[in-house]
Amino acid sequence: MWEGESLLYVLRERMGLPGSKNACEQGECGSCTVRLDGVPVCSCLVAAGQVEGREVVTVEGLADFAKNRSCGGHEGGACGTSLQEAQGWFRQGHRLADRRGRHLPACDARAIQQAFIDAGAVQCGFCTPGLLVASDELLERNPNPSDADIREALSGNLCRCTGYEKIMDAVRLAAARQSEPEGV
Amino acid sequence: MWHEDMLWGQILRSTVAHAEIVSIDTSEALATSGVYAVLTYEDLPTEVKNYGLEIQDTPVLAHGKVRHHGEPVALVAADHPETARRAAAKIKVEYKELPVITDEASATAPDAVLVHENRDDHHSGHVPHPNIVPRQPIIRGDVAKARERADVIVEGEYTFGMQDQAFLGPESGLAVPSEDGGVDLYVATQWLHSDLKQIAPVLGLPEDKVRMTLSGVGGAFGGREDLSMQIHACLLALRTGKPVKIVYNRFESFFGHVHRHPAKLYYEHGATKDGKLTHMKCKIVLDGGAYASASPAVVGNASSLSVGPYVIDDVDIEAIALYSNNPPCGAMRGFGAVQACFAYEAQMDKLADKLGMDRVEFRRLNAMEQGTIMPTGQPVDSTAPVAELLRRIKAMPLPPERQWESSEGADVRQLPGGSVQHHARRGRRPRCRLRGRHQETSASRGLRRLLHRQGAHGGHRRRARRHRAHGHGGGRPGRCHRPRADRPHRARRPPGDDPPRRHPGGLGRFDVRVASDVRHRRRRQERLRAGAREGPGDRPPQDGHVPPGVGDRRTPAGGGKVVTDGGEVLADIVDVLEDEVVELEEEWRHRPTEAFDLTTGQGNGHVQYSFAAHRAVVEVDTELGLVKVIELACAQDVGKALNPLSVIGQIQGGTTQGLGVAVMEEIIVDPKDREGAQPLLHGLSDPHHPRHPDHPGRCARTRRPARPVRAARHRRGPHPVVHPGRPRGDPERDRAGAQQDPGTARAPDGFVTENRLGAASPGPRSSGRCAARGAPVRPPSRTARSLPAPSPG
Known part of the structure; x- marks a missing residue:
């Protein structure tokens, strides 16, 4: 293993977690955003060696992470999604997509992923994983963001297809669902 | 995408815009540990060494000269992307620079250097200068006479810059050599059929030995209509006998696809x-x-x-x-x-x-x-x-x-x-x-739609369609189809299937697909109306014909029911159709266009x-x-x-x-x-x-x-x-x-x-x-x- 490999390369090519995307590999597009000890970072700019002993949340573990948080799990910490579970996340996500309109368990229904699907904020889908991680972090920090807050928080994430409007809708929707009382 | 024993491909691109290639020395790159192959123009397997959407003028690898900055010159396959990058950097290419054509004046000067010598494409016979690809005049009416009627005349000269598609998913693909001597290519592209036609001749393989699978698109906006790394990955895979993956980085992506014309x-x-x-x-x-x-x-x-x-x-x-x-x-x-x-x-x-x-x-x-005549003489009839x-x-x-x-x-x-x-x-x-x-081409061959539909069961109409690899991702009509990157989307063209016709611009395909769906839905509705007219349990007429004025009040609705306009439920669709399996093959062509x-x-x-x-x-x-x-x-x-x-x-x-x-x-x-x-x-x-x-x-x-x-x-x-x-x-x-x-x-x-x-x-x-x-x-x-x-x- 070459010591110059980035966290992104290790996640995608060595660990089989292709959720984080490599759209620019120079920290400009935000498609590879992961949370490193709770802080959103471009994983293409993090050397893999720097991650030794630290917690990483990728988009594959985001649903678990959000569920733990909203159900009173650890605060801001990773929830220990196993590698195998993370690699199998895709199928779960696909089912989520196919069940549009069906209510999922309370914790999941508020997942940012569902909001993106419902709002039509996904077109080619390449920017989506990074936006999900960044949006989730924004909503954790600021449950009721203004439009300007959303724009600012997501300004590091480039999207070429949607024109951003539906992404704004998705984050607003997720925020609104988050503020709904439990069980609704 | 990942494959056991996979190699990484890297492309060496020209560092000059217009130059003769004096020599290429690959020995140092080949000697690098971890490098499996280095290919140049000399290594291309067949006599077909060019490709192109309409005019086959693009060399797979530069031959004799390079014509733009970033043109592919050599290929490297190695066991790690960084090894491949470093090995590519060790290839020594000696260039002898030529004068650069950058605008209309330098292109059409009488003594201008020709970008392409000895053109023999179908446009070359009617262009005023060999540095002009096509020329299209349109003349209608009498401008000189009309000019006399004008009270005001304005002139303007405008400049429009070069825009890049900058789709987020960079060009990437994985070529896997197969036992039958062919190759399986998993690739992000906009147009599988067109790609196949350009790839197979260069590889010297029949089209059925180049099997292409759309592996997600990641945005395109036209930029994936042309080939990027497809042929290069296949060449490396066939040469090394190992799967080869090529992923452009963002900088290379700017050179690896076409842009909007300035x-x-x-x-x-x-x-x-x-x-x-x-x-x-x-x-x-x-x-x-x-x-x-x-x-x-x-x-x-x-x-x-x-x-x-x-x-x-x-x-x-x-x-x-x-x-x-x-x-x-x-x-x-x-x-x-x-x-x-x-x-x-x-x-x-x-x-x-x-x-x-x-x-x-x-x-x-x-x-x-509606009714206006375009400058081309075509009436605006919708x-x-x-x-x-x-x-x-x-x-x-x-x-x-x-x-x-x-x-x-x-x-x-x-x-x-x-x-x-x-x-x-x-x-x-x-x-x-x-x-x-x-x-540009006439639609005489049309786009054949084969739809295979099965009857209604429990209110869900299952529709199996022969899955054709449409340029826009092989999606289902009328739905937002999002192929997931990293998970190959099976859109393989069945052997013996009709080759699709060429649609310049990528518009026709989608439109045809949608229109066909509309027609299909109408047929279905007609059939269900007919069924409703005859009442629950009656079988619908086989020809699906609805006499005028009959059945208008009864329309099928969602939820698997046939209802009247007032919302009264007449029957379940499943009862109307019973076990009948409806099979329908329909062909639809948009109207022909002409050059x-x-x-x-x-x-x-x-x-x-x-x-x-x-x-x-x-x-x-x-x-x-x-x-x-x-x-x-x-x-x-x-x-x-x-x-x-x-x-x-x-x-x-x-x-x-x-x-x-x-x-x-x-x-x-x-x-x-x-x-x-x-x-x-x-x-x-x-x-x-x-x-x-x-x-x-x-x-x-x-x-x-x-x-x-x-x-x-x-x-x-x-x-x-x-x-x-x-x-x-x-x-x-x-x-x-x-x-x-x-x-x-x-x-x-x-x-x-x-x-x-x-x-x-x-x-x-x-x-x-x-x-x-x-x-x-x-x-x-x-x-x-x-x-x-x-x-x-």
């Missing part, structure tokens, strides 16, 4: 005192770069749509595309129509101002409508609600003044330059643009036309020249929206790319660079691409005409790209606008001491782009670009 446009319009257009003359020079790609089709669109959605009976049009040593240009959203739109809309503004008329009213007065779109866009309420103010004071993020900094002025610019669908005449440009070259109108509200700090786009509004005739969410998403996405080309995106090719026509590129921030804060704080509202239009004939194409023209291109227009309507030039208090837009010095347009942007004080958007981009969070 253009020079010369226009002359005339109008009478009462505001009627008399004539139009124009010459459109598109720079196609080193290889033809889709240039002929782009020229066809630019010429045939050069009048815009306005009625002008007397026209003299000429459009050409050049061969040059700039980066190759080809398909991108709009496809020739966008460049022309920029110029003719600027001309409309100038004419209205000169006549003292309202800019929108002037456009409405000349708006095209709905053309241009005037209505203009009325709607004008009627939309303007965003509030002083939008940066909130109850807590001024929000600096909402000020011009608060998040992004560019140059223009505030003003309302309603404009309307026209899109057509260009088809434009080579001297008069006459011919029905388009399937149909679609229309959109735009209004941009822009705020400018006139001292600093910083811009904030406050609102983009769009009214577009989309016909019947089969998937409204997708329609709106496409309009919003297209509009944002229009915003990009209007105020920020441009690949600047520097002809004075020591190494020739080198694109000045750094990444997604330079040239800057629109980000969240660049997008208007108010949404791009979209409307559709209230009146129904025929769904099957008037569909939303995949590119409702609605580019608002560029406020930056024409300083005179800005200046005229500022004088004409100073009230629209708003600026925040404390930022403006005087309106200095009127003092903007345009300067000679050729001297630099900053001047062309009408920047009064601090020109360069480069300054803005060099600011660090905010990082996530």
